[in-house]
Amino acid sequence: MEQIESQKQWYxxxxxxxxxxxxxxxxxxxxxxxxxxxxxxxxxVPEQEKTEVKDGKEKVKMEKxxxxxxxxxxxxxxxxxxxxxxxxxxxxxxxSHGAGSKPAPLLPEEVDHLLRSEGINPRHRDMDVxxxxxxxINEGAFSGxxxxxxxxxxxxxxxxxxxxxxxxxxxxxxxxDQISKLD
Numbered sequence: 001m002e003q004i005e006s007q008k009q010w011y012x013x014x015x016x017x018x019x020x021x022x023x024x025x026x027x028x029x030x031x032x033x034x035x036x037x038x039x040x041x042x043x044x045v046p047e048q049e050k051t052e053v054k055d056g057k058e059k060v061k062m063e064k065x066x067x068x069x070x071x072x073x074x075x076x077x078x079x080x081x082x083x084x085x086x087x088x089x090x091x092x093x094x095x096s097h098g099a100g101s102k103p104a105p106l107l108p109e110e111v112d113h114l115l116r117s118e119g120i121n122p123r124h125r126d127m128d129v130x131x132x133x134x135x136x137i138n139e140g141a142f143s144g145x146x147x148x149x150x151x152x153x154x155x156x157x158x159x160x161x162x163x164x165x166x167x168x169x170x171x172x173x174x175x176x177d178q179i180s181k182l183d
Contacts, residue, residue, distance in 0.1 A: 007075045008041060009105035010114075011084075012094040017068040019089040020045040024070055026087045039080035042073040046118060069094070071114065076102055120156060127176045129159060137161065139178040146182065147172065 015023045024043045031040035046065035051058055070090075074080050081102060084090065093103035106114070129135070133149045147161035150171065157176045162169055 008073055009076065010071055010073050010111045011076070011103055011105055013070045013072055013084065014091045014094055015068055015070055015089050016091065020064060020068070020070050023087060023089040026089065027070075027072060027084060030083055030087055034083055036080055036083055039075045039077050040072065040084065042071075044071040044073075044115075044118060044120075046071065046114060048117070065117070071106075076105070127157075127179075127181075129176075129179075129181070134182045135159075135161060135179040136182055137163070137172070137174065137179055140172075140174065142172050142174075 013023065024045050027040065027043045031037055046069070047062045048065050049060050050063040051060050053059075072084060074084065085093065095105075096103035129149055129152055131149055131152065134146060135149060137143055137145050137147060142161075142163050142165075145163050145165070147163035149159050150162045151160035153159070159174055159176065159179065161172050161174055161179065163172055164170075
């Protein structure tokens with residue numbers, strides 16, 4: 001598993017403007033139908049909420065942060081590169097010099113910044129946790145304490161943990177990498 005984690009990298013795809021969500025859907029479908037889930041992991045269309053006032057009413061809508069671009073987390077194998085590059089709506093990889101050359105991945109700090117702006121924990125690691133499970137807190141204000149998981153948000157890599165402090169129960173929102181399971 002650690003081997004796969006170290007090979008995963010983020011790449012930027014250039015798409016036809018307005019087709020970003022369709023490209024995301026197509027890549028996910030192609031990865032599943034062609035058995036490439038071991039090489040193509042997450043696809044993100046960078047968006048942010050924007051509030052606009054129309055006819056005196058506030059409306060919140062999602063607006064593309066980088067129109068015409070899609071982020072894809074993948075292991076750059078020949079087959080995965082071919083599948084993504086030939087997905088309808090994809091015009092190419094950013095950082096590729098053409099003529100069949102593979103693209104350069106985003107730098108870790110660029111990925112961290114982009115994912116944080118999307119509300120995603122860049123240090124996300126998969127952890128199989130369940131409600132009611134006991135964990136130890138490794139980092140932060142509650143470091144060294146034990147608690148019980150009361151809520152999980154796997155897509156954000158977060159959990160809420162109930163801890164007892166000074167005879168009172170307190171809920172702490174933590175990231176997966178701040179906790180470890182009790183054996």
